[in-house]
Amino acid sequence: MVNVVAVFQDFGISSVYYSCNIFGMFKIEEFIWNDKDSCVYRDKMRDLQNSTIPVVFPTEQPGMIISENVNGGETRIGGYVGNIFMTFAKRHNGRMNTLNVKAYLTEYDLLNFVLNETIEISGAGILVQEDLFEWHTFPYIYFDWGVMLPVEPNIPIYKVFAYVFYWEAFVIIIVIFMLISVSLDAAAYFLGSHRIFAVRDVFFNIDCFRGMLGQSFFESPRTFLTTKILYSLIFLFGIIIITSYNGFLQSFMTEPPREKTIGSFDDLQQYDIKILSKQTDIENVLKKLKPEFMNKYSNIFHSEISSQRYFKLRDSLDTKYAFPVSEMTWHVF
Known part of the structure; x- marks a missing residue:
């Protein structure tokens, strides 16, 4: 309806042709054509005469950013799509109907509005469908599609204790514990305690075990340098194990590790x-x-x-x- 003219049979004599202006108040305009007049279809979009542009805006950010005055008043339209329309309207003396801001519209709803001529153009992106694209054209933008995932959850607290020690460190501690246990029992035997040791007592000395856990334990009153060195090693390993365990545990409790990304x-x-x-x-x-x-x-x-x-x-x-x-x-x- 913007670029349309009508002529009557006497156009060759009168040179009169008619057009219409749909912006503002609808009216029929009469023109007389002459050889110097090269413009038949005048640029009526230059002045929209404060007409409302038929467009629907969904509230999809960042294309459309809608803000309203809390005390009532004007609804403002922003965003990169909204600014394009608002700039166009301002440039051509038109206006946007801010009441046409529709929440929760899908691309397919907007497509149907355009197809049934409810609106002239969509205020948001429309997915291109091959079976319809050859008949209708729309502004479009190319973008990447991705999936927004929640942050990986923290592992359950009971699993934290399993994360404190690596299994390699656990194996090393067991081996060192067994070596010291055997050394302590051997030292006690050669110091004069000729009791018979069971195999489990040789490889699992209860005093060594308590010492490596940071607890007090019985010390033989008759000790040589070798035994004192073994006691010192028990104290040293007890301090290292307990301090390391507490350090790892406190750090995991402060910021627990997350599940697999x-x-x-x-x-x-x-x-x-x-x-x-x-x-x-x-x-x-x-x-x-x-x-x-x-x-x-x-x-x-x-x-x-x-x-x-x-x-x-x-x-x-x-x-x-x-x-x-x-x-x-x-x-x-």
């Missing part, structure tokens, strides 16, 4: 976390464009029919789910 979809299959996505995205994008991908990873997706519920869960950062986000939206989060 999820670095791929294969890792995600091992956790009880589902990717919550809009049902329309799963049906129209993933299943259509990535059938091999969905055949392998369909079990990690959970579809949500309600767009309102989906946006509410995603924007509240519900850690029960992972959420697909675009590269630009990720910067906002």
